[in-house]
Amino acid sequence: MFGGGIILVGYVCKYTPVEIIEAFGETPVKLEPDSKSYEQAEALIHSNICSFAKGILENIIDNHIEEVVLTSCCDSIKRLYDVLKERVKFIYLLDLPRKKDPMAVDLFYGEIKEFIDAYKAYIKRDFSKEILAKILENKAIKGKRMDSESIAILGARLKEDVVEKIKNSCAEKIINLTCTGEERIFDVKPEGDILKNYAESLLNLTPCMRMADDRNDLVNKKFKGIIYNTIKFCDYYAYEYAELKDKVDIPLLKIETDYTDSGSGQILTRVDAFLESTGIKKIEKTKAKSGYFAGIDSGSTSANVVIIDENKNIISYSIVPTGPKAVESARQAFELALKSAGLKEEDIKAAVATGYGRVSIPFAQKTVTEITCHGKGAFFIDSTVRTVIDIGGQDSKVIRLDDSGNVVDFVMNDKCSAGTGRFLEVMARTLGVSIEEMGKVVEKVKEDITITSMCTVFAESEVISLIAQNKDQRDIIHALNKAVASKAVSLVERIKGKGKYMMTGGVAKNKGVVTAIEKRLGEKILIPPEPQIIGALGAALIALEGK
Amino acid sequence: MDAVKSYSKFIKKNMERPEKVKKLINLGLFIAYHYVKFFRDKRLPESFHFLNKYSIKCVIDSLNQPQNSAWVNIFAPSEFLIAMDIKPLFIEAYSSFMSGFFIEDCLIDAAESKGISNTLCSYHKTFLGASELGILEKPRFMITTSIACDANIPTFRYLSKKFGVPLCIIDVPYKYSKEAVSYVKKQLQELAAKLEEAFKRKLDLDKLREIVKTENKTRALMREYLNYVGKKTLQTTMTFEMYMLFASHVFIGSKETLKFYEMLVSDIKKAPEKSGKSVFFVHILPMFETNFKQYFNFGEKYHIAGSDINFDFLHEIDENDPFLGIAERLILTSLNGGIDRRVSRIRELLEYIKPDGIIQFCHLGCKQSMGGAFVIKKLASEMGIPFLCLDGDCVDKRNNQEGQNRTRLEAFLEML
Ligand code: SF4
Ligand code: SF4
Ligand code: SF4
Numbered sequence A: 001m002f003g004g005g006i007i008l009v010g011y012v013c014k015y016t017p018v019e020i021i022e023a024f025g026e027t028p029v030k031l032e033p034d035s036k037s038y039e040q041a042e043a044l045i046h047s048n049i050c051s052f053a054k055g056i057l058e059n060i061i062d063n064h065i066e067e068v069v070l071t072s073c074c075d076s077i078k079r080l081y082d083v084l085k086e087r088v089k090f091i092y093l094l095d096l097p098r099k100k101d102p103m104a105v106d107l108f109y110g111e112i113k114e115f116i117d118a119y120k121a122y123i124k125r126d127f128s129k130e131i132l133a134k135i136l137e138n139k140a141i142k143g144k145r146m147d148s149e150s151i152a153i154l155g156a157r158l159k160e161d162v163v164e165k166i167k168n169s170c171a172e173k174i175i176n177l178t179c180t181g182e183e184r185i186f187d188v189k190p191e192g193d194i195l196k197n198y199a200e201s202l203l204n205l206t207p208c209m210r211m212a213d214d215r216n217d218l219v220n221k222k223f224k225g226i227i228y229n230t231i232k233f234c235d236y237y238a239y240e241y242a243e244l245k246d247k248v249d250i251p252l253l254k255i256e257t258d259y260t261d262s263g264s265g266q267i268l269t270r271v272d273a274f275l276e277s278t279g280i281k282k283i284e285k286t287k288a289k290s291g292y293f294a295g296i297d298s299g300s301t302s303a304n305v306v307i308i309d310e311n312k313n314i315i316s317y318s319i320v321p322t323g324p325k326a327v328e329s330a331r332q333a334f335e336l337a338l339k340s341a342g343l344k345e346e347d348i349k350a351a352v353a354t355g356y357g358r359v360s361i362p363f364a365q366k367t368v369t370e371i372t373c374h375g376k377g378a379f380f381i382d383s384t385v386r387t388v389i390d391i392g393g394q395d396s397k398v399i400r401l402d403d404s405g406n407v408v409d410f411v412m413n414d415k416c417s418a419g420t421g422r423f424l425e426v427m428a429r430t431l432g433v434s435i436e437e438m439g440k441v442v443e444k445v446k447e448d449i450t451i452t453s454m455c456t457v458f459a460e461s462e463v464i465s466l467i468a469q470n471k472d473q474r475d476i477i478h479a480l481n482k483a484v485a486s487k488a489v490s491l492v493e494r495i496k497g498k499g500k501y502m503m504t505g506g507v508a509k510n511k512g513v514v515t516a517i518e519k520r521l522g523e524k525i526l527i528p529p530e531p532q533i534i535g536a537l538g539a540a541l542i543a544l545e546g547k
Numbered sequence B: 001m002d003a004v005k006s007y008s009k010f011i012k013k014n015m016e017r018p019e020k021v022k023k024l025i026n027l028g029l030f031i032a033y034h035y036v037k038f039f040r041d042k043r044l045p046e047s048f049h050f051l052n053k054y055s056i057k058c059v060i061d062s063l064n065q066p067q068n069s070a071w072v073n074i075f076a077p078s079e080f081l082i083a084m085d086i087k088p089l090f091i092e093a094y095s096s097f098m099s100g101f102f103i104e105d106c107l108i109d110a111a112e113s114k115g116i117s118n119t120l121c122s123y124h125k126t127f128l129g130a131s132e133l134g135i136l137e138k139p140r141f142m143i144t145t146s147i148a149c150d151a152n153i154p155t156f157r158y159l160s161k162k163f164g165v166p167l168c169i170i171d172v173p174y175k176y177s178k179e180a181v182s183y184v185k186k187q188l189q190e191l192a193a194k195l196e197e198a199f200k201r202k203l204d205l206d207k208l209r210e211i212v213k214t215e216n217k218t219r220a221l222m223r224e225y226l227n228y229v230g231k232k233t234l235q236t237t238m239t240f241e242m243y244m245l246f247a248s249h250v251f252i253g254s255k256e257t258l259k260f261y262e263m264l265v266s267d268i269k270k271a272p273e274k275s276g277k278s279v280f281f282v283h284i285l286p287m288f289e290t291n292f293k294q295y296f297n298f299g300e301k302y303h304i305a306g307s308d309i310n311f312d313f314l315h316e317i318d319e320n321d322p323f324l325g326i327a328e329r330l331i332l333t334s335l336n337g338g339i340d341r342r343v344s345r346i347r348e349l350l351e352y353i354k355p356d357g358i359i360q361f362c363h364l365g366c367k368q369s370m371g372g373a374f375v376i377k378k379l380a381s382e383m384g385i386p387f388l389c390l391d392g393d394c395v396d397k398r399n400n401q402e403g404q405n406r407t408r409l410e411a412f413l414e415m416l
Helices: A018-023 A051-062 A075-084 A102-123 A129-138 A160-169 A194-203 A236-247 A261-277 A326-341 A370-381 A421-431 A435-440 A456-468 A473-494 A511-521 A531-545 B002-013 B018-038 B046-064 B079-083 B091-100 B104-113 B122-132 B152-163 B178-199 B205-229 B238-250 B255-270 B290-296 B322-332 B339-353 B373-383 B402-415
Strands: A008-011 A027-030 A067-071 A090-094 A151-155 A174-176 A225-231 A252-257 A292-298 A302-309 A314-321 A348-354 A387-391 A396-401 A407-412 A501-504 B069-072 B087-090 B141-145 B167-170 B277-282 B302-307 B357-363 B387-392
Touching: A008 A018, A018 A027, A018 A102, A018 A129, A051 A075, A067 A075, A075 A090, A075 B339, A075 B373, A090 A102, A102 A194, A102 B178, A129 A194, A151 A236, A160 A174, A160 A261, A225 A236, A225 A261, A236 A252, A236 B152, A252 A261, A261 A370, A261 A407, A292 A326, A292 A370, A292 A531, A302 A326, A302 A531, A314 A326, A314 A531, A326 A348, A348 A370, A348 A531, A370 A387, A370 A396, A370 A407, A370 A501, A370 A531, A387 A473, A387 A531, A396 A473, A421 A435, A421 A456, A421 A473, A435 A473, A435 A511, A456 A473, A456 B402, A473 A511, A473 B104, A501 A511, A501 A531, B002 B018, B018 B046, B046 B069, B046 B087, B046 B091, B046 B238, B046 B255, B079 B178, B079 B205, B087 B091, B087 B238, B091 B104, B091 B122, B091 B238, B104 B122, B122 B152, B141 B152, B141 B178, B152 B167, B167 B178, B178 B322, B205 B255, B205 B322, B205 B339, B238 B255, B238 B290, B238 B302, B277 B339, B290 B302, B290 B402, B302 B339, B339 B373, B357 B373, B357 B402, B373 B387, B387 B402
Parallel strands: A008 A027, A008 A067, A067 A090, A151 A174, A151 A225, A225 A252, A292 A348, A387 A501, B069 B087, B069 B141, B141 B167, B277 B302, B277 B357, B357 B387
Antiparallel strands: A292 A302, A302 A314, A387 A396, A396 A407
């Protein structure tokens, strides 16, 4: 895509005078980082700046982009500019005012003129206002701009392909109103200085969070639902989410993304679960049938299958560790369950798949997210449950149910492994004990240690230094169990979870963690006999009767 | 120390009762003030003792008179407030005090569980948390600028909406130009009008000029002070280096600040010739980090040779047209604009101070500063001064990897 004869001018912000670049006859491209790592970027800039900015840097290096136009959007972009200055042939930072009064327009107008001069000098070609006028004419406002009958994606920029995937995953109309998602349509006055009018209309685009204007017009629209995106290490947008969370009576889902590829599967799960739980996406109810029904939970650490009969009796179940190919492990688990039930595949009337691998299970007719399934399964086992805490190998989630067992709210942890089974595994290895050993420690022995870092990598080094200080191993384990518990409790608090609580997932078998959570919540937690199969059970129930 | 810990425990126990917490915090500040007043640390130069009392008093004053106070951030043009006898509370100071009281963790958790980004700067998170928990009385006005970091505008906008208190945002352009100055000047005029309206009193222009005059005198003393920093050793602590922000920013222009710098210059003149190794800090200092405390607070071998944030502007400003003067100051502070501007200020300071080493403590969440670390490192190596970059948090003690940092810090100090 990059390279070849055409010169591409990279930009990132919607306030960039893209049309001016076009008027020069060049090709502006909105940079969308797609790198899997930030290796080169982190050699040039501190790793704790915004992940998008790091991604851009990586991208510019990878693709040898030589012309870049930025705005003074945020600290990360400003520093990106400082770092790039000596590395690309042409770079320009437009000072973008945060207001849009006449003086601000003048200031921005001046900036645009200076930019034109700088670019003219660089490519040794002239700029023509007439061409600009033509380009703008083609981008004039036509028809209505926003549709309240749709689901809006708001917040920080979201990768184009994730937006596409969300659009494809449901029948609803999705509009992208993230910081740079807006279409470039203008209402440039024909009379007077076209450049000045252009500057003014740029400043009048829907204000992003960086601007001084408030965004009431945008966020108070009656959407059917809002998917709110924030970016790791970007500060701007979380504020607005915090505000909306309490105010809006519209279904609201927060997602946090960064610009590496790995997270998009989890995001889709969240979006799906959100659409299901708010009733925007319907799961059809089917009439009670006779026969057997299967639920397949294809998770990142294990594949679990539950088979029930028409009266909701559990006939058999299986748990198989996930191998390199998720489908095969699911198949194995399915066959194992069939075998122990003494059934054949034809005996299964309907099968529903859930979990990370759910979309690729060929022997299931339907897929439902693990959020809905866990809620369903937990409520079936005990209808007094109102909050489900699920801590699995790679992720953890908390689901809140209403009195009829419907999911009313949920959170999932960030992509990192903090507070999950994986975290405990790493620590067990560091300590040289088994996971089972760790689970037995329910109390401090000598002293009450607290692990302060949540991040697996940092916590590991903390553990190493505790070992070096000769601390009692059981106290370290106790501290680790508390750390996992505190992460889980913070998720519970985020959605204001209340009793009764049920814990599911592999970590529910860890007595130490369970006790630590109970202490923090001040309440007993129900642990089902086999906490790992609750998702699959929920899926089987949905196979039988719908949601 | 233990008294503080039990005080902190007691506050935390009462978090559900904001009225009580408010009182406890005021009480804590009151005790701190009197403690400082009556039990002066003998090692401490007189000027810092004076500053210590003054800073605590400023915080107490604004908390005690919320209806006569304005919340600001450190770069706000508070000359207007001083001229109108309005008590500013700058959020960075409040958060530092809360960390001093060991309750920052509670406040930060409150902000995060509300949905505020966990990677946001903890000075902001602490303050936001305090307002979420209802332990802050709402002020009458708020002012923020776009200088230095991203956090300012959204934090204040959030607070202003939450409390229904008017906010004035001063948008300070990144680049300097005549138009930029007029743009800011006009915003300052609007600010003055809004303040007059909110506090129902007039701004006396002559008084404002007086304050700007005092401000200029104060900066002259800062420059004089710089002549000695490289040659003398003034015993101090990281906390005092940070207290200086009261004097170099929010309260500059007040008589007390002028007095502080007069005392400071006389203290440094009297101070012994330089001995041991001196370390210059980029941006802010981790005043609650144990290793740093151990080495730098009244350190015999190592001492603090200033930080660039206290010298971000050193020129005179226009005394006749204070609106213009202040507008220029806002745009030209070394924390505004491209990294080059900051680098050249740091270079200037290094030439004065000639420190033996430079430390940049990358405060988690402070992207504007950490983003420039590699550029400043380059400057240091050009000037042949050892440079150390460490990650951590100046407020939230949970984010400090003290074990790891210890090794790095010690190795660095051994190197000097
Ligand atoms: S946040 Fe605003 S200024 Fe920044 S890139 Fe997005 S649209 Fe541009
Ligand atoms: S995502 Fe946020 S921090 Fe990152 S570049 Fe955009 S505005 Fe800046
Ligand atoms: S430490 Fe950095 S991010 Fe925090 S308030 Fe100061 S300048 Fe802003």
